[in-house]
Each structure stands twice: as C-alpha cells, then as structure tokens.
Amino acid sequence: MMATETENYLTAGYGLKSWLLTKDHKRIALLYLFTITLFFFIGGAFATLIRIELLTPQGDLVSSDTYNRLFTMHGITMIFFFLIPSIPATLGNFLIPMMIGARDLAFPRINLLSWYLLVVGGLFALFAMLAGGVDTGWTFYTPYSTTYSNSWVIATALGIFVAGFSSILTGLNFIVTIHRMRAPGMTWFRMPLFVWAHYATSVIQVLGTPVLAVTLILVLCERVFHIGIFDPALGGDPVLFQHLFWFYSHPAVYIMILPAMGVISELISTFSRKAIFGYHFVAGSSMAIAVFGFLVWGHHLFVSTQSVYAGMVFSFLSYAVAIPSAIKVFNWTATLYKGSISFETPMLYAFGFIGLFTIGGLTGLFVASLGIDVHVTDTYFVVAHFHYIMVGGAIMAFLGGLHFWWPKITGRMYPEGWAKLSAAVVFVGFNLTFFPQFILGYLGMPRRYHVYPPEFQVLHVMSTMGASVLAVGYLMPMIYLVWSYKYGPLAGDNPYHATGLEWRTSSPPPLHNFDELPVVTYGAYDYTTVPEEVTSVG
Amino acid sequence: MKIPLFPDAASNFAPDVDHLYFYLVAVSVFFTVLIFAAIFILAIKYRRRQGNDGIPRDIHPPILVEIVWSVIPFGLAMVMFGWGADIFFRESRPPQNALPIYVVGKQWMWKLEHMEGQREINELHIPVGRPIRLTMTSEDVIHSFYVPAFRTKQDVVPGRYSTTWFTPTQTGKFHLFCAEYCGTKHSGMIGWIYVLSPEDYQNWLSGGNRTGTLAERGEKLFNDLACSNCHKPDNSGRCPTLVNVFGSSVKLTDGQVVKADEAYIRESILRPDAKVVFGYQPLMPTFQGQVTEEDVLELVEYVKSLTPKPPAPAPGVAQASNR
C-alpha cells in the first residue's frame, strides 16, 4: 500500500543503505526515534524490576549488588540515552528545518555522525550492562566510582562520553541552522516557540556537555592509571567532582524539559486556535532558563560539605530560575481564555503535562529551600520531584508531540480512541506511581535503598501498582502507533488546522521538505493565514 | 494497615522545618488547584462547539498581567528562601556547650564514639534536651548521616571533617540512615538513635565496657607514636607545644594566620607540611596510612583536652538544655 501517490521522503528509497547512509534530517530523526525507543524499553525494564523488588521490604527478588546495578543502569539509560536525545533528536531534528522553512539542517553529514555517535555510545553502555553492569549510580560520585566500585565504570563512562559528543554536535547543528537557514521573512520573532526552545537547549548542550566530558576523562584517568585527582587519600577533593558533574548535569535537566516546553507551546496554541498568550515572554523565558539554569548547580550540594555561604547563593538563584517556568505555565493557561478548544489526544497530553509539570515545579521549591532540602535530599521526595519533571514533564510532552506530528511523519492518523485512552492511563498511572513517593520522602525513606523499614511498605506497594498501570500506558502507543503506520486512515496535509510551515507541505513531506521554499509574511500562530481546504478531524 | 503520613518530630529543628514545609504545601496546593481549576473551567467554557469553527481573536497580554504573575510568585519564593536559609544557618552553627560525639562512617557501618570512651556501632545513645554536636568523617567513600525524625542530614566525606548538631526533644528510638549511596550494602548501613532521659543516659554511660575516655586513649597514642618527643608541654621540644593550641590562631611560615580547629589538627597529623607554624622547620613526618580515622579523632580530642575549656560543662554530666 503506497502512502501517497507522489514521492515523499519515506518512499525515496527502501534499501538499508538508503537509511543508514541517509543525510535527510527526517530519516535521521526516525533512526533516532527507533534508537531511543529501544533504550526507553531497556530503561523501562530496569524500572520494572526495581519496582517489583520494592514490593517487599526485604531484598528477596535480587541481591543488593544487582539492585544497585538496576537503578544505576535505569538512570544512565533513561537520562543519557533516552531523555537527552528524546525530543531534540527526534522531533527537533524532523521539525526544525521544516518550521523555519529550510531544506535540511546546516550540516547533514554531521547530523548523521551524531546519530552514529549515539549508537556507538549506546553500544558501550549496552556492553557494560551485558558484561555485568555498573553500580555507581548515574552520578558517578567519587571516590566510590574511581576507587571502590568493582563494576564496568570505564565502559559506561566512555559510552556517555561518546554520546555526549552526539549531543554537542546536535546542538551545534541546530544553532547554526537556526541562525543561517531561516526562510526569507522568517524573523526571530516569527519563529515558533518550539524552535526558540530548541535554540535555548542547544546553547546548553554546547556549553555544558564538554564539562561533563572532561569530568569523565578525569574520572577515567584516575580509575585507569590510579593517579589521584579527586582521591581524598592524596588530598583530592571529592566535592570538586560534584561541582564539575553538576555544572553539566543540572543544566541537563533543562536539556530535557525545555524542548518539552516547546512542544507544549505548539500543542496548546493549535488546539485553542489562538496565538500563545505572551509569545515574547514565553520565548524569553526559555532563554532565561538556559542562562540561569547554569547558575544553580550547587543546590545539589547543600549537605555535601559545600560552604554554607555558597549554599545560600545557590538556593537564592534556584528560586530565581523558578520564575520563568511559572511564567510559562501561567501563559499557557491564559492561552485557553476565549480560545476554541478541542480535545484531541495531543491536547490531552498537553493538559497532563501542565498538571504534572506544575506539581513537579512546585515541589522543586521545596528542594530549593535549604532548610527543607537538608531533610528531603537523597530521599524519595527528590526521586518523586525529578520524575514529575522528567517523566511527567518530558515524556508526556514527547508522547503528545509524537501524536501531534505523527500524521506529518507518516501521513497517517493514529486511532483516536485508543490514543485518548492511553493519555488517560499514563496520567493516572503516573500519579499513582510517584505521588506516594513524595510522602515516602518526607517520612525519610532514603533513595537507592534495596532493603527498607517495613513501615514504608504500603506506600511502596501503591507506587508499584501505579507503575504497572503506567507500563500499560506506555505500551499502548507503541502498539497502535506501529499499527497505524500501515493501517491508519490517511491524514491529509494539515489535519489539525495548525499554522506551522511544516503543515504547509504534504504529509509525509517530500524529500526536500518543500516543493518551493516558502516566504514568510506573518508571525507564528496566525490562524487566519491557514488555507481553508483543511481536512477536519474528530 | 496503618499508612504513615508524617514522620516523628523529635528534635529542636523538626518543628521549624515542618512549619516551613506546611507553608510550602499551602502555596503549592493553592497554585496546583488554581492551575487545574483554570484549565478545567477554561477548557469546558471555551470548547469548540459544533458548527462554530471560527478562529478566535488573538489577545495581546497586558504587560501588567505578566508583571503581576512574575512578581507575586517571586515574592512568595523569597519568603521560602529566607525562611529556609535561616533554618539552615542555625543548623550550621552548633552551640558552644554541645555534647561532642565523633562519627566514622565506613562501608557499611557507623562507628560512634563518646567523649567518655564508649564506642558504639550502628547505635547511638544520647540524652534528651541537650544539644549534640557530631564531628564526622569517613574511611572510604562518601556517606551521609541522616536522622529523619531530627530533620537533619549531613554528608560524611573522606579526607575531611563535617559537622552537624541537634537537640533531641523526645525520648525514644529513631531511624539512622546512610543517605548517600555508598556501595553494595548501602541500604544496610542503618542504625538506631536512642534518645534517653538524663537519668537513663547516666545509667547507660556508667554501664558497658570502656577503655578510657577518648582523650585518654588519644594521650596513649600520642606517647606510643612518639609525638611527645618533640611536642613538649613546656615548648622545649623541636616542635611547638600543643598546650592551648586548640581554638587559638596560629601564624604560619607564609605569614597566613589560621584558626586551630579539628580540621587543622587533622591535617597537621596527616599532611604536616601543609601548614607549618611560623618559626619552625617542616620536620614532622606524615602519619597518613599509619593511623585510622578513629585514631586521628582520639588524637584530636587529646589535643583539644590540652586547652582547658573556661565554663564548659564537664563532659557527660547532664546539664539542662540551654534553650
């Protein structure tokens, strides 16, 4: 069955080579999609085992060593091989050139190289997992990671190092593309907020990732050559490692959440048929987050023997960075006012995102507060908080965006009924899984515990129940999206009456995106400019 | 089955932290309800109706609105910051009369030592109503000393001392956790804090086996390691006397002046030429690798005992809280 009569990027070649050596950003995006989905299910499998183990207070399913490897590999897989590349490398890769009216990214070969680097890095990490795993926690704190751990630290760190370069190159590519390749008339403030968010993300990737790279190099040197760099026995400073590590790893959270915010801005606008309330504020807040996000890393070190005064400065700045996020939430909500709101699946995901991100963001205020953080840091409170941001936020947006652009990517609609159900299941399952963990955390349940005191069991059982619901919620889209790729109804070019340039070309798009390059004469989200011959859905 | 929802509050800090927590919960609930309700109401009210497919007019936000919803949350957040920082600052400064206890973390146990010489593993007995000051270090990796009921947590870092303090306000038995991941049996590095009434604490102190107070053991080490050959009480040796050193300001060869605290003494034992006292040669050999962290703690305590404390309470004698 041919998707459309005319040739598009999917039908431009079928051989393996036409995919593995492609320079088309759309195909590379699909390669990424395939890769990160694989890693998502690997990471998900680890999470499942962790949740099953925690059903009982005793350590009865797996040994402590195995448990430690499970949570470490869950974190590493999900963060470095799923979340960081998730939205930028798939949706961003697919859409940024189309949204700004370009035929491809600025450096198509480097784009392909980035994907290969991610795969190579992933293979290192997979090798480490199969060979016996790594047990340092995703944070690699010294001196445990350099001296005491007997696991595959070197292979894993190398994998992350290589994947880091994938991330740097993607960021570099996006920055140059957004600067140089915009279509005539596509001024900075006519760009969709999705592009703004990715621009901010790319800046973080380029500035932050090298610091992680050099930190890992130092750890590797220390582990391989037994020279001391962070070794306290030689007078080294383990807290210095934490500074270097979090200088990247805190902004990394923004690498995950900023693109998600970009997706949500698109969804809210499209399904309200209204420009985003306060476009400039939302765009500016992305940049503000990218800048201030770099200045708050020390809030991970409040109890680490960091100086009290440094702690206060970092706490203050952490509150400052909360404001741009609050501005976004308020503006999204205000966009609904006097809109024309329809409830297709992507919009449901967007509502879910705002809800979960609000809770995640507000609990961030708890952990930014010095007095409370002393109590809740390294407990399940923190675990719940960052899952609300990274899973509740980033993955909800990723799924919402995937549904939204699915007809553009494949030319076909997903089954609306199933999709709505999955959005609801994910939302319920997520809250059931992670809300009890806030309570657990304030009660004092430390994170990374294999065995725990029996009084915490009830809440853990609730969390595990929620996790099984959540797992079903994640499997559903996987199945019906694959199904719809072949059997879904044809979508038409612009099923949602959306404004972006990507909707003004055919679905799936032709090999070079546009038959003729567009000239832009209007701002993003001007719904009066959308051609009338839309196929209405729902 | 009973589901616990709130932890015990058993230290002077617990009510402070809890009050701040309630404030944050109130703010959070308010905004969560606000956002959820707004989305729900707006989404229903402005839903796309059949046959009304028109394009709504764009609304340009009044700048005032943006300012209001930036400034109000900022104000609320600053209250959180100031309040939290205040608690933290108090948590950082132990009172002078606090009862000192020494803690060494190692994979995977807590070793605790009292001034009077009692040693405990994974258990700590302390009197109610007295400030307790913990001086902590680790023999291997980073650990973290966490007592949820006291709302207190402090990382225990190899190669340096860290400090925390609290005043228990309730007798009872409370969890002690290691909160910083430290390897295989991280979740087994747990213990109990027993908060006793002053009388019970006295009884507990007089029972059990003891091999001299911490300072006495330190003095024995001091002689065994031949430190006493050079560091003479009357300052006649080749090295400075250690009498009255603790707590004083020491001038170094490079003209710097440092305060002689626990960390300074520890460093001088393990890395003697890092800070050489003005007018002396860097003769002292390093004791790195020859003494354990516990030995160092005993030596530190001995050096401290050479500085008479003016009004300090005799160790171990129950004295009512100063608060």
Next chain:
Amino acid sequence: MTNHIDSVKTYAIVWISLLALTGLTTAVAFVDLGPFSVVVALSIAVVKMMLVALFFMHLRHSGKLTQLAMAGTILWLGFMVSFTLADVFTRGWLGVPGR
C-alpha cells in the same frame, strides 16, 4: 570566512610582541611580587590570548555575533570558576568544620 587581508607587517609585529611577552612573563616570574605575581602572569596571558584571537584568528574582523559568542563563553567559564571558588574560599568561614 573573512575577506579582510592583513599585512605581513601587522602579523610580524604581533608575533614579536608575543615573543617579547613570553620573555617578560618568564623573567617576572623570578621576582617576588607577592600576590601580584599571579595577577601579572595571568594578565600577560590574557593579553597574549587577545593578540592571538584578535589578529591571528581575525576575531577583530569577525561578525558581532562571533565576538559576542566568544565573550559569552569566557563569561560562562568565569561563572563556573567563580561560583566553585566561592565555595572553596568560603569554606571554614563559620569556623565549623565541613560548613
């Protein structure tokens, strides 16, 4: 990237100054200037960096954007160093070990 061509003379002058500065910084290193020896050594290094960047790397002919990006990066590095040092140098202010 740039069409602007500097003369050999300009480059030679820059080159000679760089060599002279290297000699100067080495010589000054043997003189005790107290805390200022660090300042002097690093200031000379910064001057040399500016010479190389502006002339050899043609930064003075580059677009505003490139210049801004470079300045921003240096600023960022400054944030990283200064915030970390802010921790290192204020440790022990309270006189409580580990705080």
Next chain:
Amino acid sequence: MWIFLITEIMFFGGMFLAYIVYRALYPGTFAVTSSSLNVYIGAANTAVLLCSSFTMVLAVRSAQLGRQTALAVNIVLTLLLGLVFLGVKAFEWSEKFAEHHVPGTHFHFEGIANQGPAQLFFSLYFAMTGLHALHMVVGAGLMTWLLIWSLRGKFSAEYMTPVDIAGLYWHFVDIIWIFLFPLLYLIDRHLK
C-alpha cells in the same frame, strides 16, 4: 567552527578549574612542585608554538592571496614547529619518568612530606599537557592533510575554508598553551 571552539573552551575550562581549586587548597606544595618544572624549556617551547602560530597565519594569508608555494612552505613550517613542540614535550615527560614524578605507585617527590598533593599536581600536569599534546597531534594531522591538498593545488583564493578552519584550530590550541605555561610553570616560582 567557532561553536566548536566554544565547546573546546569549556572542555579545557573544566580542567583549569580543577587546577585552580587545588592550587588554592595547597599553595605551598604546588609552588614547590611547579618550580621543579624546567622553566627555560617551557618558555622556549612557548616561543616555538607562537612561531608556529605566526607561520600558520602567514599560511592563511597566502591562501587568501592564492599564493600556492608560500602556502605550502608555511604549512610545512607550521607542521615542523608543531613537531618540535611535541618532541620537546616528550623529552620533558621522559625526564619526569626518570625522576619518579609520574603519578602512580612509583611516584616520589624528593624533599616534601606532602606526597599526596604533590602527586595531584603531577596528575593534573599530565592530564592537561597530555590533552593539549593530543590536540597538537590532531593539529599536526590536519597540517599534513592541508599540505597534501595544497600540493595538489586544491586551494585557491576562492576556496580556502579548510585552511582558515585549521588555522583557527591551531591558534586555539596555542591559546590553551598560553594559559598552561604560566599556570603550570611560572606562578609562585619566586617562592622557591
């Protein structure tokens, strides 16, 4: 290319930060160990590298003007100077081996009880100069490649982007050394 250089700056920046923190923590030890490096070799090597930057910029200029021979000659000179730098560096490292100044089990630094921080200095010394040298090796590779291409007459006044980019890279590596030299060799030498 400039964005790539941003990445490189942050990369080395992390290492500079580690060095600065340790120097702040152990000023005395670092003054002694730093003074054990041979400042004359260091200064000479700095000069060599600066000369190579000069020939590099002449190479770029020749390319801009389309002078093929001058381009090739200057690339050769740059390459040679780069190799001299690496040779001297290798000589310095071998000296460290002979003196047991290489971190690890055989590390020993005479006349200092603080072996730990002394070793830290040399760990960082090797990490920083090693990574710098690695960048030099990459640079030398780039020069070789440029040379082959220029001999084949691929470059002209119109097409010289690779020369320009390689030049930026070479100068950047030079700048890193401009900072490494005073930090590692010079600061606190007078204290000795």
